[in-house]
Amino acid sequence: MMTRYSFGGDEHLFVECDEAMSLDAFFKSLSMTNAIRDAGIKGVTEICPANASFQIKFDPDLIKPNDILKEVQGIESAAAKTEPVIKTRIIEIPVFYQDPWTHETLMRFRERHQDPTASDLEYAARVNGLADVDAFIRAHSGSPWFVSMVGFVAGLPFMYQMVERAKQLQVPKYLRPRTDTPKLTIGHGGCFSCIYSVRGAGGYQMFGITPMPIFDPEQSISYLRDFMVFFRPGDIVKFKPIKQDEYDHALGEVASGRFAPLIRDVTFDFRDFQKDMTGYNAKLEGALA
Structure with missing residues (x-):
């Protein structure tokens, strides 16, 4: 499954890595949330990881919904090219x-x-x-x-x-x-x-x-x-x-x-x-x- 992005109201971006629970889906979710946290995207106030998905809360006065979507999609593309290693x-x-x-x-x-x-x-x-x-x-x-x-x-x-x-x-x-x-x-x-x-x-x-x-x-x-x-x-x-x-x-x-x-x-x-x-x-x- 390709990653699915959707907005929740004006302040949340929901990212679904897979429809099924698996170690692959979990690790992709974890890697992306770690990378988003490290990126320090302006306007991001909270990142909530889950089993095969995660949700980002952002301040729409600081970053537009489409801009945060582009930022996260860019992180997904970069994460796919990096070694899947975590501390x-x-x-x-x-x-x-x-x-x-x-x-x-x-x-x-x-x-x-x-x-x-x-x-x-x-x-x-x-x-x-x-x-x-x-x-x-x-x-x-x-x-x-x-x-x-x-x-x-x-x-x-x-x-x-x-x-x-x-x-x-x-x-x-x-x-x-x-x-x-x-x-x-x-x-x-x-x-x-x-x-x-x-x-x-x-x-x-x-x-x-x-x-x-x-x-x-x-x-x-x-x-x-x-x-x-x-x-x-x-x-x-x-x-x-x-x-x-x-x-x-x-x-x-x-x-x-x-x-x-x-x-x-x-x-x-x-x-x-x-x-x-x-x-x-x-x-x-x-x-x-």
Whole structure:
């Protein structure tokens, strides 16, 4: 699909990179939004990237709609000729899979689920053709995920699995959304994983919970003092399964201000990744060792 441009009112330019979600569409969206940000176009006030598209807010008193369209189209043409490489970070996220809190919640809402007789993890394993829950957890935590966008509620990351399309885990959302989801639940809907930044309603399958805060409006947590939202598009996430004693210990570290996420700066080359996804993922994960 050719990139589709459209205006939203007098102040927004919407750019659709593809109709389908894919790593190619996501990376094109990310590359273009980074280039637009670096270009410092006069009149641009906000850039909002999404999974396969993005939106630009601009001041029409400073730049005319057709002028910003030409600027962005020029950036698209230039971006197509440059190496698809970004500077980003890989982050290890500890996850207590099959925890008692999300399990209690999912049992309260079984009448809204496709299979009221199974847990979310049991259902997810079955629809993905995996032998059991342990096999599904290995598949979920066995490869990294790209943060493709942050939103829906403040600080919530949507993540796209960095594997061949045929190997991507896919699980439908609940038939009817829940009215409750524990804070920091690891969720999954369609091909996307997420982390619920706050407690609230939701329709994604629930697989576990992390002790690591990702949103702090008070900015009292050490690694969130500069900005209340932890994730940004382009981050790479590696889930690490932990047991309850490790989860409890991490909660204590968070409460005492000693918890520090494991983060490493990395350079990501999309073309090299496409040539050997398994090998490239192993290289990325090696940065966390």
